[in-house]
Amino acid sequence: MNGQINEIRGLKMKTLTAADVQSQFGSIANIVSGGEPIAVTQQGTPTLMILPYDMGTEALRSYLARQLVQLMDDAPVSPSSTELSLDQVNQMVHELRA
Numbered sequence: 001m002n003g004q005i006n007e008i009r010g011l012k013m014k015t016l017t018a019a020d021v022q023s024q025f026g027s028i029a030n031i032v033s034g035g036e037p038i039a040v041t042q043q044g045t046p047t048l049m050i051l052p053y054d055m056g057t058e059a060l061r062s063y064l065a066r067q068l069v070q071l072m073d074d075a076p077v078s079p080s081s082t083e084l085s086l087d088q089v090n091q092m093v094h095e096l097r098a
Contacts, residue, residue: 003015003016003020003038006039008039008046011037013036013037013038013039013049014031014036014038014039015038015039015040015041015046016028016038016039016040016041017040017041017042018040018041018042018047021038021040021050028050032050032051032052033052033053034052035052035055036052037049037050037051037052037055038050
């Protein structure tokens with residue numbers, strides 16, 4: 001495996017071409033399952049990362065949380081919504097879940 005260590009967006013990790021990943025997937029899966037993320041390039045440009053499951057799960061949760069915050073920040077605020085108490089909001093959530 002002829003990968004090299006590169007810094008991508010401030011993170012140092014092993015970098016492989018897509019062709020290397022395709023031809024050596026078993027070996028790469030062993031490296032990643034051992035905790036080491038791998039960046040994959042196509043035509044010299046980093047296009048994706050292969051992450052250990054726990055690391056990928058945490059990254060996805062963080063990404064989705066940021067998306068939710070952005071959605072909430074972009075949502076219009078009704079003047080009457082600022083008058084709701086925390087108990088009223090909790091009651092509404094409880095009713096929606098039922």
